[in-house]
Each structure stands twice: as C-alpha cells, then as structure tokens.
Amino acid sequence: MEHPVFSPSVQTRKYSEIIENPGVSILIDKRSRQPESINLIRAVTITGRARPLENPAELEYWSGILAARHSYLEKFIKSPSSGLILVQTAEYFYVRRFQEVYRWIPQKNGS
Numbered sequence: 001m002e003h004p005v006f007s008p009s010v011q012t013r014k015y016s017e018i019i020e021n022p023g024v025s026i027l028i029d030k031r032s033r034q035p036e037s038i039n040l041i042r043a044v045t046i047t048g049r050a051r052p053l054e055n056p057a058e059l060e061y062w063s064g065i066l067a068a069r070h071s072y073l074e075k076f077i078k079s080p081s082s083g084l085i086l087v088q089t090a091e092y093f094y095v096r097r098f099q100e101v102y103r104w105i106p107q108k109n110g111s
Contacts, residue, residue, distance in 0.1 A: 007084050028045075047092075049088050
C-alpha cells in the first residue's frame with residue numbers, strides 16, 4: 001500500500017481537520033479476529049501527509065481504484081458531497097507480539 005486513499009464526506013470534522021493539519025497516522029489491526037490474547041494482535045501504523053485530491057485526472061484515477069476495490073461505495077465515492085484524500089506515506093510501523101516493533105521507510109522512487 002504505497003498511497004492509501006479514502007473518501008470522507010467533505011462536511012465531516014475528519015475532512016476539515018485534515019485540511020488544517022495534513023500530518024496523519026492510520027492504524028490497521030486485527031484485534032477483532034484474535035481477542036483472546038494481546039500477544040496475537042498484529043498492527044500496522046502508516047504515517048504521512050494527507051492531501052485532498054482536486055485535479056480531475058487524479059480524482060478519476062484514484063476514485064476508480066477505490067471504487068473497484070469497494071464497489072458498494074461507488075455512489076458515495078463519486079458523490080459531490082464526498083472528498084477524496086490521498087496519503088503520501090512517510091513510514092510504516094509493524095507491531096507483533098505486543099512489543100516487537102519494526103519500522104520501514106519507503107524509498108522516494110517508490111521502491
């Protein structure tokens with residue numbers, strides 16, 4: 001996942017706060033699948049800078065990717081009341097066994 005993209009309503013607090021402060025972090029975990037032991041939880045935190053997409057070519061490209069992945073959201077994604085936010089990833093943190101933390105910084109050339 002080089003560039004996470006998501007589509008919040010432009011009327012939300014989330015959207016306005018990202019506009020005001022584009023530094024973001026995104027946590028993805030699987031607690032709901034393994035609640036019996038904290039040592040089995042695995043999580044990834046992505047940090048980076050978020051920016052609303054405004055260029056028509058970028059909007060078309062990224063909304064197409066998002067809608068292809070989540071077809072049930074296509075109407076929402078393409079609604080005038082929805083925005084499209086792209087996160088330019090700075091680094092990833094992978095946590096397993098509750099205390100093992102690994103850091104990865106993607107290279108600027110996309111590798």
